[in-house]
Structures are given as structure tokens and as C-alpha cells.
Amino acid sequence: MVKPAVVLPLRLASLEEAHQPPDAPYAWQQPIFPLWMAIVFPKLLLEVFTNDQPDNGHPDQAAIVVQEVKGQPLVYAASAAAEHFGINAGMALGAAYALCPHLKVHRYDAHTESHRLEQLAVWAVQFTPKVSIEPPHALLLEVRGSLKYFGGLKKLLAKISGDLTGHWRHQHGLAVSPTPAASLLLANSGKATVVSSKEELRSALGSLPIRLLPINDKQLQQLYNTGVRVLRDLWRLPKDGLARRFGAELVRYLDASLGYFPEVRQEFKMPESFVARRQWPFEISDTTLLMNIAKELLEEMAQFLQSRDACISQCEFTLLHARAPSVRVAVGVRQPSRDAGRLQQLLQEHLDRILLPAPVTGMELTAADLQAYTARSDALFLFPSEAAQQSTISVDVLLERLQARLGQEAIQNICARSDHRPEYAHGFVDKTVKQCADIIRYRPLWLLPDPKPLKKHRGKLWYQGPLSILHGPERIESGWWSGNDVCRDYYIATDGKGSRLWVFKDLKSQGQWFLHGLFA
Amino acid sequence: MMRHRYALPSQSVGLFEPKQNIATIKLQTNTLVVKTMNEQVEKLLQHNPAIWRMSDFQRHAVHGITTGYPRLDRILPERGWPKNALVEIITAQWGIGELKLLLPLMKSMTEQKRYVLWVSPPYIPYAPALAEAGVDTDYVIVIKPEISCKDALWSMEKALQSQACGVVLAWLNWLPNGVVRRLQLAAESGNSLGVLFRQFNHKNSPAALRLQLNSSLGGLQLQVLKARGTHRYQSIRLDFPCH
Numbered sequence: 139m140v141k142p143a144v145v146l147p148l149r150l151a152s153l154e155e156a157h158q159p160p161d162a163p164y165a166w167q168q169p170i171f172p173l174w175m176a177i178v179f180p181k182l183l184l185e186v187f188t189n190d191q192p193d194n195g196h197p198d199q200a201a202i203v204v205q206e207v208k209g210q211p212l213v214y215a216a217s218a219a220a221e222h223f224g225i226n227a228g229m230a231l232g233a234a235y236a237l238c239p240h241l242k243v244h245r246y247d248a249h250t251e252s253h254r255l256e257q258l259a260v261w262a263v264q265f266t267p268k269v270s271i272e273p274p275h276a277l278l279l280e281v282r283g284s285l286k287y288f289g290g291l292k293k294l295l296a297k298i299s300g301d302l303t304g305h306w307r308h309q310h311g312l313a314v315s316p317t318p319a320a321s322l323l324l325a326n327s328g329k330a331t332v333v334s335s336k337e338e339l340r341s342a343l344g345s346l347p348i349r350l351l352p353i354n355d356k357q358l359q360q361l362y363n364t365g366v367r368v369l370r371d372l373w374r375l376p377k378d379g380l381a382r383r384f385g386a387e388l389v390r391y392l393d394a395s396l397g398y399f400p401e402v403r404q405e406f407k408m409p410e411s412f413v414a415r416r417q418w419p420f421e422i423s424d425t426t427l428l429m430n431i432a433k434e435l436l437e438e439m440a441q442f443l444q445s446r447d448a449c450i451s452q453c454e455f456t457l458l459h460a461r462a463p464s465v466r467v468a469v470g471v472r473q474p475s476r477d478a479g480r481l482q483q484l485l486q487e488h489l490d491r492i493l494l495p496a497p498v499t500g501m502e503l504t505a506a507d508l509q510a511y512t513a514r515s516d517a518l519f520l521f522p523s524e525a526a527q528q529s530t531i532s533v534d535v536l537l538e539r540l541q542a543r544l545g546q547e548a549i550q551n552i553c554a555r556s557d558h559r560p561e562y563a564h565g566f567v568d569k570t571v572k573q574c575a576d577i578i579r580y581r582p583l584w585l586l587p588d589p590k591p592l593k594k595h596r597g598k599l600w601y602q603g604p605l606s607i608l609h610g611p612e613r614i615e616s617g618w619w620s621g622n623d624v625c626r627d628y629y630i631a632t633d634g635k636g637s638r639l640w641v642f643k644d645l646k647s648q649g650q651w652f653l654h655g656l657f658a
Numbered sequence: 659m660m661r662h663r664y665a666l667p668s669q670s671v672g673l674f675e676p677k678q679n680i681a682t683i684k685l686q687t688n689t690l691v692v693k694t695m696n697e698q699v700e701k702l703l704q705h706n707p708a709i710w711r712m713s714d715f716q717r718h719a720v721h722g723i724t725t726g727y728p729r730l731d732r733i734l735p736e737r738g739w740p741k742n743a744l745v746e747i748i749t750a751q752w753g754i755g756e757l758k759l760l761l762p763l764m765k766s767m768t769e770q771k772r773y774v775l776w777v778s779p780p781y782i783p784y785a786p787a788l789a790e791a792g793v794d795t796d797y798v799i800v801i802k803p804e805i806s807c808k809d810a811l812w813s814m815e816k817a818l819q820s821q822a823c824g825v826v827l828a829w830l831n832w833l834p835n836g837v838v839r840r841l842q843l844a845a846e847s848g849n850s851l852g853v854l855f856r857q858f859n860h861k862n863s864p865a866a867l868r869l870q871l872n873s874s875l876g877g878l879q880l881q882v883l884k885a886r887g888t889h890r891y892q893s894i895r896l897d898f899p900c901h
Contacts, residue, residue, distance in 0.1 A: 532822040533773050533799075540801065540813050548802050552795050554785035564785045566800070577790050583757040584781035602751070636873020637753035655784060656753030 171336065171397075173282040173291075176321035177262075177298070178311040182275040183251045184215045187244045189307045200238050204231050205246035214246050251275065258306070259406045263445045265298065270318075270403040276325065278318050278403060291332065315339060318403055319395035323369075326350045336397045343395060344370035352391065357384055411506040412442045412453075421460065421497030425489045428457075428498060432485055435503040436478040443476040448508035450474060455485065458500030465494060469542070472534040474509045480535065487542035558616040559624045560585065560654060580612065580630065582640040582655030589652035592641060599651055603634030605641065614642075630657065723851070726762020729894050730880065734867070735887030739763060742849045743866035744842040748859045748883070752780055754873035755898050756855065759880075761791045763825060768794035772824030775817050778803035778810045780829050799823075807832040811841075818844040818852050826852045839864040859883070 179185070184203050200223060205214040211231040223238040235241060255271055262269045265288070268280035281294060288294040295312060302310050313324035315333040323346055324331045333342045346369050348361055361384075366372055372380070372392065381389045393399035414435050422428055432455065443449055451474045455467040469484045540549055550566040556576055557563045563578070564585060592599050599605040610629030617623040626642040633639060640655035703709055722738030724731055731737050739745060749756050764774050774793070776783055778801060785795045801813055810830055817826045818841065838854070842864050845852045859870065868883040874895060881893035 532820055536817060536820040536822040537799070539816060544801065544805050544809055544813065548805055550800055550802070552783060552785045552788075552798050552800055554789045554795060560784075560786075564782065578786050579790060581784060581787035581790060582753075583761075583784055583787045583791075584753060584779075585784040586781055635751055635754075636875075637751055638755075639753065656781065658753050658755060658757035 170282065171316050172280050173285075173314060173316060173334075174318045174321040175279040175281045175295075175298075175312065175314045176272075176276060176318070176325035177258075177279070177302070178276045178322070178325040179255075179258075179308050180275065180311065181215050181217070181309050182254060183246065184217055184244065185308050186250055186254050188217065199242055200225070200240070201242040201244065202234055203244045203246050248274075256409075258308075260408065260442055260445060261301070261306075262298075263406070263408060264441075265294065269406040271406055272322060276322060278321065281314070295330075295332075315342070317395055317397045318401055319391060320397075323350050323395060339396050340373075344368065344373075348372060351388070353384065353388060357388075360384075408446050410508065411504065412439050412508075413502065413504050414438050415500065415502040417458070417500035419499075421499055423494075423497040428489065428501070429482070429486060431501055432503070433478070433482055435501065436481050436485075439503060439505055440476050440478040443505075443508070443511070446508060447511050449476040449511045450505045450508060452507070453481065453503060453505040456502040456504070457494065457498045458502065459494075459496040460499045462496040465492070467492065471538050474511075476511065480538075484538055484542045487539055491543055558614050559622070560614070560628075561624075562617070562622075580609070582638075583658045584656040586654055586656075589642070589654045592651040592653055594651075599631070599641070601633055601639060601641075601653055602637070605631040605633055605639065607631050608638070611643075628654070723763060723766070725759070726766075727759075727896055730759075730896065733882060733892045733894055735885050739851060740866050740886070741851065742846050743886070744838065744845045744852045744854060744864075746838075746854045746856060746863055746865040746868040747871060748856050748868065749871040750857060751873075754871060755878040755896075756871055757783075758898055759871070759878065759896070760825075760827070760853065761793065764788070764798075765792045767824035768797040770824065771797065773797045773799055773822065775823045775826045776800045777814050777817070777826065777828035778805060778830070779827070797824075803829075811837060814852065815841060815844045818850050819848040821848050821850055823850060826850065827855070828852065829855045831857065833860075842866065 184201060187203070188201055199217070200220040201217045202220050202225060203214040203216075204211045206212075213225060213227055213229045213231065213234050215227055216225045216229075216234075220234070220238060220241065225234045225237055225241075231243070251274060255273070255275065255277070259269050259271050259277060262277055262279055266279050266281050266284045268283075270278045272278055281291070284294065285291055288297065291314065295314070299310070299312060302308050311325040311328050311330070313321045313327075313329070313331045313333075315321045315324060315331070316336050316339065320333065320339055320343055323343060324333070327346050327350055331342060333339055348366055348369060348371075349358060351358075351369075353361075361372070366375070369392075377389055390399060394401045416431055416435065422431075435455075439453065450471075452468060452470040455469065457465045457467065459465070467485065467488045469481055469488060471480065471484070475481070537549055553565050553567050555563055555565055560581070563581075592601055592605075594600065595604070608630045610631075611627035612629075613627050615623075615625045625645045627645065628640060628642045631639045631641050638657035639653055640657065641651055641653050644650050644652060722734065722736035722740050724738040725734070747756060747759075767774055769792075774797060776798065780803065783798065783800060785798075788795055788798065801810070803810075805813070807830065810828065811833075814826055814828045814830070817823050833854075833856070841852055841854065854865065863884070865884070866886040868885075870881040870883050872879040872881070877895050877897040879893065879895050882891045885891065
């Protein structure tokens with residue numbers, strides 16, 4: 139009687155719930171379009187020169203980068219101070235000098251620029267796996283999938299912008315829109331704009347000047363002459379005529395920027411090895427200063443490894459000298475790792491040990507042979523087996539340190555092997571290899587590296603005193619197949635002072651006696 | 659006696675004087691001083707682990723790591739090897755049974771998967787003999803004797819500090835002033851056991867336990883030169899059967 143009374147209200151409640159609209163919007167019900175973030179570095183190369191190389195003057199000094207175009211040196215980029223004097227990109231070098239005589243001039247270097255852009259791409263991979271490089275000085279990041287992780291677009295933008303100004307010290311333009319071309323246009327315009335849907339693209343792009351378009355000066359002039367100033371003017375023109383006069387490329391570009399036409403971007407592939415280099419115009423002979431630079435390099439590498447989700451078992455430092463061949467220092471760890479602090483400590487041991495031929499003017503860190511990273515979980519409660527595992531980790535750290543200072547060969551494991559010949563029944567191994575050996579009895583704890591010939595004194599064997607035999611003989615005759623055959627009679631003897639010795643009579647060399655071990 | 663001496667001058671004062679006499683006041687202050695001193699000592703003992711009382715060892719029965727030889731355990735104050743300290747073993751010559759003394763310790767350490775580090779041993783530690791004694795050679799690491807004394811000392815100190823090894827054995831002949839103390843401190847801070855083999859006896863060593871070994875017929879004469887926690891330095895004879 140009670141049962142239906144209980145069930146009925148429950149059913150009603152569940153029906154009511156079903157009729158109500160869900161609180162959270164279902165992401166899968168809406169079409170998901172990509173969201174492209176464009177980062178433009180208008181003065182990338184100039185900032186590389188002024189930020190990283192302290193001899194190149196104060197950042198506030200007027201500086202320009204000069205590129206040779208058809209044999210004529212033209213200004214490629216000008217610093218804020220230089221712009222203050224009226225120097226602009228595209229100006230002749232002579233004209234720039236006329237405006238500002240104490241100008242710092244850097245030569246254009248395409249390699250440096252692309253290298254820095256690649257470094258920035260490696261940095262950007264931490265935000266999204268879909269990064270593409272837009273030469274000469276822009277990056278495109280597809281950030282739709284990363285919004286939730288970073289707590290929304292606003293926080294992501296703040297983080298990226300903070301890193302760029304704080305760590306990299308690059309002036310940059312940021313824009314987010316559903317198409318890559320539109321993002322690049324908006325970022326180039328210098329306004330930090332966020333366009334969240336394709337419908338809003340037209341209004342956001344419409345008032346942008348046409349000089350931002352990837353067209354040559356002649357075409358730009360032609361468009362100007364026809365009265366086109368902004369993109370909106372361009373959209374009003376008939377497409378077929380535009381394609382005939384300015385090429386199909388431009389029309390396709392305009393369509394792509396509005397999302398009518400899909401665009402394919404080449405994804406940035408992380409490099410297979412890490413190389414970072416620092417050079418300075420003065421000489422350093424102090425290891426503490428060197429360690430500081432090495433620390434920077436190692437942290438950079440750790441970040442690279444983290445973004446690749448990799449670890450290394452060896453990296454190599456190259457110390458560059460002005461007037462001497464460079465010195466290589468290999469730092470190895472026993473278990474693959476990406477812990478910068480651990481590698482730094484090992485490098486410290488190496489630097490303490492080596493003698494540098496000359497003061498250092500540069501340092502390079504290379505790490506090839508990346509391995510997949512396997513995280514190790516820490517124990518919440520330390521059970522004996524886990525405590526043993528922890529001890530293995532710390533043993534690795536200790537042995538790395540010892541090896542760094544004493545050399546690779548100084549530290550070894552020992553193992554027993556199945557061989558009757560005493561010398562071959564024992565081995566040094568670099569790493570622990572589980573070997574199965576038969577247990578042999580009556581073996582000394584100390585073995586001499588080489589058997590020591592024993593002399594006879596007054597008819598008795600002599601070693602620190604007359605020897606008397608306690609036990610024996612045990613004949614060992616083996617190894618005839620290997621060329622190192624052994625034919626010996628082993629005895630346990632004692633000297634006058636109480637040491638127990640393992641001696642043998644070599645049956646191959648006219649009964650010469652040898653000392654081979656001590657029963658300690 | 660004290661009461662009388664102090665009470666003497668005030669004897670003329672009546673017994674039931676309402677005023678307290680000087681002697682009782684003095685006595686009270688004396689007990690107060692003793693009391694506060696005791697409190698201070700207790701406080702010091704509580705806050706500084708480096709200061710200990712002889713009675714602590716008996717009362718708390720601090721248990722060390724068993725040596726594997728019950729007779730030896732009995733004469734050591736912690737009933738075994740100390741847990742975080744430096745042990746000095748003085749033996750005039752090698753090969754009288756000094757390693758055999760430590761085999762049970764090494765066996766139990768490697769069974770617990772803890773490493774045994776040998777720093778510059780005079781000869782090769784022979785793996786088949788260790789295996790026969792039950793020591794897992796996978797957990798035996800040898801630092802070859804070709805390194806300099808300074809490096810050997812450095813290795814031992816680092817190994818003791820790192821808590822990575824169960825026991826660190828070292829054969830060092832060059833031990834300048836203060837080095838033994840440094841090793842002892844490293845063992846204490848790293849909570850590990852270090853064993854130092856020496857051929858000569860030096861006085862005033864800060865090691866927590868010092869043993870002198872001498873060979874005797876078919877065994878080992880073992881004399882405790884110093885042991886933290888006891889002042890009765892006994893000597894025993896361990897029989898090692900000659901196979």
C-alpha cells in the first residue's frame with residue numbers, strides 16, 4: 139500500500155526535470171569553428187639585437203635594422219627612439235643618418251629572425267599544439283581547444299601578453315578571430331581585437347586600411363588611385379574585375395579572411411633536438427657567472443622538454459673561447475630526466491674538475507636523442523617497498539654526482555659469473571645486470587687484482603711471515619678452450635699474524651706459488 | 659647540617675616568631691635555584707638532540723642495527739650498530755676477518771634493497787664470496803681505489819649525506835684533522851651508517867663507535883675502544899670457524 143505512494147511523486151519529479159531546458163549549453167549542439175590567435179612582432183629582429191646583446195647600446199637609443207634591396211640599403215625596422223626622429227621603414231640609410239647622426243645600425247639577418255621566430259613557436263606550443271609560423275614575424279595559434287584549460291580567452295591573452303613583455307621583451311600585436319587571415323590583418327593593424335564569430339568579421343575588418351594587405355606597392359598605388367582606402371571599399375568592387383586586374387590571389391585572400399574560403403596552414407613541428415647558444419662580447423673566467431648562464435640555458439631546455447613531453451639522458455655543453463678550441467662537457471644522468479636543477483648540479487661538478495684553457499666567450503647547450511617522458515608517482519604512504527624505490531632514485535642522483543666528479547669508470551657494480559676460474563668468476567659491470575651464478579664455497583672476500591708471486595724463505599712459503607696450510611688443495615683446471623686456461627691447486631693458508639690467505643700453486647709454471655686473495 | 663649552620667645566628671629569635679627567619683628564606687632560594695637549574699637542563703636536553711644523558715640509552719633502549727653476532731650486540735650500548743653514526747674499525751692488517759664482521763649487516767641491507775657503497779677498498783671485493791654469504795651483489799657499488807684521497811673523502815661525505823646508501827664502507831689512510839668529525843656529522847645529518855677502516859689507532863676520534871680488531875687463533879679478538887652511551891669498554895672474542 140505504501141509502495142506506489144512513494145514511487146509516484148518520484149516519477150513526477152523526474153518528468154518535470156526532463157521538460158526543463160538544461161542549464162549548461164551543450165557544446166556539441168553548436169557548430170565548433172576554430173579560433174585563431176595571431177601574434178605579430180613588428181620589431182622582432184631589432185629587439186633581438188637590442189635585448190640580447192648588451193654591447194649594442196641602451197634599448198632607448200635610436201637604432202635601426204638595414205636591409206639591402208637592389209643594392210640600396212633601406213631601413214627595415216626602426217626603434218621607438220629612431221621613429222621619434224622621423225625615421226620609418228623603407229627609408230634610405232642616408233636619409234636616416236641625415237635625420238639622426240648618432241644612429242646605431244644593425245645589418246639585416248634573415249637567419250637570426252627565423253631562429254627567434256622558431257624559438258617563439260616552441261614557446262607557444264605550451265598553449266596549443268596547433269601553432270604555425272607566418273614569416274617574417276608572426277605566429278598563428280589555434281586556441282579553441284585551450285580556452286577551458288587556461289580559464290577563458292581573457293586569462294589566456296593576459297598570460298601570453300605577460301610572457302611576451304616580461305620574459306621575451308618583444309613588442310607585439312595580438313588579435314583573435316575565426317580565420318587566420320583576418321587575425322593576421324587585425325594583429326597587423328595594431329589594435330588588440332577579439333572577434334568571436336564569423337558574422338562579426340565584416341564589421342571588424344571593414345575599416346582596416348588596404349596597406350595591410352599582402353600586395354605590392356604598385357598594386358597598392360593602383361587601388362589608391364581608384365579611390366579604395368579601406369577593405370570595405372574593396373568588397374564593393376565586382377569580384378571578376380578585381381581578379382582580372384589584381385590577380386585571383388587577392389580575391390581568394392579576401393574570401394579567406396571572411397571565412398568563405400577555407401585556408402590551410404602548415405603546422406609547426408617541434409624540432410627533434412634542442413640547441414641554445416649564448417654569446418657575450420666580454421670574457422668570463424668566473425665559474426659562478428658561467429653557472430648562472432648555464433642555469434638559464436638549462437631552464438630553457440627543461441621548458442622545451444616539457445613542451446615535447448620528453449626527457450634526456452645526456453646533454454652537452456660547449457664552452458667557446460676567443461683564442462682556443464672550444465671545450466665540450468657532456469653531462470649524463472643515469473635515469474632519463476628533465477630536471478634542470480639536477481643537471482645544473484652535475485654541471486657544477488664537471489666545471490669544478492676541468493681546467494679551462496682560456497676565458498669563456500660563449501656557451502652552447504645541445505640535447506639530441508630525446509626520449510619519451512615517463513612520470514614517476516610519489517608515494518603517499520611510505521611502505522618498505524616504496525621506500526626502497528625512493529632510495530633507488532636518490533642512489534641514482536648520488537651516483538651521477540660521483541660519476542661527474544670521479545669519472546665514468548670509477549664507479550662500478552660487481553657481479554658473480556659462472557666460471558671456475560677465480561678471475562673470471564668475478565666481474566665489474568657498469569649497470570646492474572642480473573646474472574645467475576652458482577654459489578661456490580670457500581672463496582675469499584678480498585681478491586688481489588693480479589696474483590702476487592710468493593717467495594720461499596728457509597724452505598717455507600713467506601708472506602709477512604711463514605705460511606702454514608690450513609685447508610686444501612682445491613684443483614681448478616678450466617678454460618683450455620679460451621686460451622686463458624688455468625691449472626692451479628688452491629690452498630687456504632695462514633700467516634703468523636692471523637690473516638688467512640688464499641694461495642695457489644701454478645701447475646703450469648714449475649710450481650710457482652701465488653697469493654690470490656684474503657679471507658677478510 | 660645546613661639547616662643548623664644557617665639557623666645558628668637566628669636561634670635567639672623565638673621559635674614561633676611571626677616573621678620568617680633568614681635561614682629558611684635562604685634555604686628556599688637555594689631549592690629554587692636548584693629547581694630552575696634542573697628545569698633549564700631539562701629544557702636544554704629537550705631542545706638539543708646533540709646533548710644526551712647516559713641514562714637515555716638504558717631507559718629508552720635505543721635499538722641499533724643488529725650486528726648478527728649476539729655476543730657483540732650484548733656489549734654494544736645500542737644493542738647493535740648505531741643507526742646514524744660513524745663507526746671506526748681499527749685493524750693492523752687486512753684479511754683477519756674484518757669483512758666477515760660486517761657480512762650480516764651487508765646481507766640485511768641488500769635484502770632491504772638498500773645499497774652498500776665501498777669507497778676505495780684495498781683489494782677487489784670478490785663477488786662470488788659475497789654471493790655465498792647471502793649479499794645481493796646487485797646492491798653493491800664499488801668506487802675504485804684509483805681516485806685521490808680527497809675525492810674518496812668527498813664521495814664518502816656525499817654518500818652519507820644523501821641517505822641513498824644503507825651503509826658506506828671506506829678505507830682511508832689520509833685523514834687530516836677534523837675530517838672524521840665531518841664524516842660523523844655527515845652520517846648524523848644524512849641518517850646513515852658509515853664504517854671507516856683504519857690501520858692505526860688515533861686518539862680523540864669523534865666517531866660514535868670505535869672497535870679494535872686483532873686476530874686470534876681461529877677467531878677475532880674485538881675490543882671496544884669507545885662507544886657512545888657506555889663507559890664500560892669490554893672486549894670479546896668472536897669465533898670464525900675456519901671452514
